[in-house]
Amino acid sequence: MHCKVKLLLSVVFVFWASFGFAHEMTPAYPKFVTSYIDDVSVTKMKLFNRRDDVSYYKIEVWDNNWEPVPFASTNKIIKIGHNKSVSFDVYVQTKDLKYVVYICTISKNFKEDQKVTVIASRICSKID
Amino acid sequence: MLKKLAVISSLILTTPALAVNSPINGQVQAKCSIWTETQGVYGNPLPNKLDTLPASGGTHASIRVDIAQANFYKTSFTHPISFSSSPTLSDTVVWSGSTVVGQVSVTEMSAYEAAKVISPSNVTTFDMTLAGSTWFTVSSTALYGYNKSLPAGSYVAQIVAECIAK
Numbered sequence: 001m002h003c004k005v006k007l008l009l010s011v012v013f014v015f016w017a018s019f020g021f022a023h024e025m026t027p028a029y030p031k032f033v034t035s036y037i038d039d040v041s042v043t044k045m046k047l048f049n050r051r052d053d054v055s056y057y058k059i060e061v062w063d064n065n066w067e068p069v070p071f072a073s074t075n076k077i078i079k080i081g082h083n084k085s086v087s088f089d090v091y092v093q094t095k096d097l098k099y100v101v102y103i104c105t106i107s108k109n110f111k112e113d114q115k116v117t118v119i120a121s122r123i124c125s126k127i128d
Numbered sequence: 129m130l131k132k133l134a135v136i137s138s139l140i141l142t143t144p145a146l147a148v149n150s151p152i153n154g155q156v157q158a159k160c161s162i163w164t165e166t167q168g169v170y171g172n173p174l175p176n177k178l179d180t181l182p183a184s185g186g187t188h189a190s191i192r193v194d195i196a197q198a199n200f201y202k203t204s205f206t207h208p209i210s211f212s213s214s215p216t217l218s219d220t221v222v223w224s225g226s227t228v229v230g231q232v233s234v235t236e237m238s239a240y241e242a243a244k245v246i247s248p249s250n251v252t253t254f255d256m257t258l259a260g261s262t263w264f265t266v267s268s269t270a271l272y273g274y275n276k277s278l279p280a281g282s283y284v285a286q287i288v289a290e291c292i293a294k
Contacts (some may be wrong), residue, residue, distance in 0.1 A: 014269045021165070024158035028200055028293045046156075051164060102292065117136075118212065119189055121162040126293035 008099040012061055019039050022050040023057075029128035038046040039094045045125065047078060047105050054121075055079060056108040062089060062124075063099040069095060077108065100127050138278065160256075160291035166190035168214050168287065169269065175277035178270040189266040191289045192238045198259045205249045207268050208285035213283035219273030226267050227252035233260035257294075264289075 026046045035042035047057055057078045061071040072091040080086045090099055104124035170178040171185025180202045182188040193203050206223030211217075229241040237258050256262070266287050272278045 016265060022163045022194075024161045026156050026158050028159045028197075048158065050161075053164070053167075104292075106288075118284060119164040119167060119191060119278040120286055121164060121289045122288060122290040123158075123162065124290065124292040 004018060021052060022048075023054070023105070023107060024048040024050070025123040025124055029127050030103060030123050031128050032100070033121065034090060034094075037091070040091050041094050041097055042089050042091050043103070043127075044087060044089055045103060045105075046085055046087045047080060049080045050083055051062065051107065052082040053123070054107040054109065057105040058105060058108055059088065059090065060104040060122075061092065061105065062102040064101045066102075068115075069099050071100075078105070082120055102126055132259045139170065143149075143194055155237045157196060158200050160203075160293075161194040161290050162203075162291055163192035163194065164189075164289070165192050166241075167262070168267075170270070170283060170285075172244040172278070176272040178272075178283055180267050180269070182241075189268075191257065191264050191266065191287075192261055193264065193291060194261050195256045195259050199257050199290050200294060202206075202253055202294055203256055204251055204253045204279055204290040204292065205262075205266055206268065206290075208287060209250050210285070211270075211283055212286045213282070213284045215263065215279040215283075217244075217272065217279065220278055221273075224249070224269045224271075225250060228265050229254070229264035230265045232262050236263050237243040 019020045021024060027050070032041040032043045042054040049057070057080060059073050059076050059078065063069050069092065073088055078086055090103055098100060102124040104122050106122040107120050109118050109120065156157045160272055166179045166187060166189055168189030169187040170180060173184035180188045189206070193200060205227040207227065229238065232238055237260065238261065240254045243255060269286060
């Protein structure tokens with residue numbers, strides 16, 4: 001009986017994990033490597049959007065005190081469809097690397113789409 | 129002679145089979161997912177009050193956080209202290225709110241509630257020390273001025289749910 005409950009819970013968990021409105025980002029602990037540009041380092045991140053109410057995410061880079069660190073990416077605001085994933089590179093000047101602690105993505109909502117209290121989701125990876 | 133030739137040619141023919149690749153595939157999965165299960169709705173129980181309390185006609189926001197690996201993340205919830213869109217307001221709004229642990233997939237996760245840290249007053253942080261799913265309920269109340277009615281219109285406030293690697 002106990003095993004059956006466990007199995008049922010696993011199935012329910014898998015079902016829930018498959019349908020919903022989630023924001024995910026990998027890796028949890030990215031590493032910067034030397035880029036093809038002198039004195040600039042780069043790391044690759046992957047964003048997965050399972051929120052059907054969100055199509056845009058903003059990239060942020062923070063230091064230990066949650067102060068912004070200058071960075072470059074192809075787009076600082078990423079457009080991404082529902083159930084799609086996007087890989088993006090984050091470039092930071094090598095001299096600023098010692099300050100970089102968090103790389104985050106935060107969901108952006110359109111004002112005109114909002115009819116209820118809106119939940120913005122932010123996921124932050126920590127530099128290893 | 130014919131036998132020798134047959135052995136040599138069979139050896140030559142079998143050699144390429146040794147070079148067949150056997151790849152190992154893997155996928156890096158997210159260790160923390162934020163699931164926005166229920167968007168909150170403000171009820172308007174009094175002319176000067178907006179409240180997500182069900183008894184006031186509202187709905188609390190429900191956010192699920194899935195942790196695949198224990199002790200890798202902490203989560204923070206920021207309840208609103210301003211409207212992101214509203215009619216023009218001429219008086220101050222007094223905000224209050226809270227974040228509490230709701231359902232849990234592992235019984236021991238109930239301890240998150242006692243261990244939560246509230247700092248500053250509208251940010252509640254939980255240390256996700258266990259793998260599994262935790263549901264968080266976020267409530268919000270806005271009181272307008274003194275004995276004043278809120279202007280008619282649509283009011284929207286934003287909750288921020290965060291997953292931060294430790």
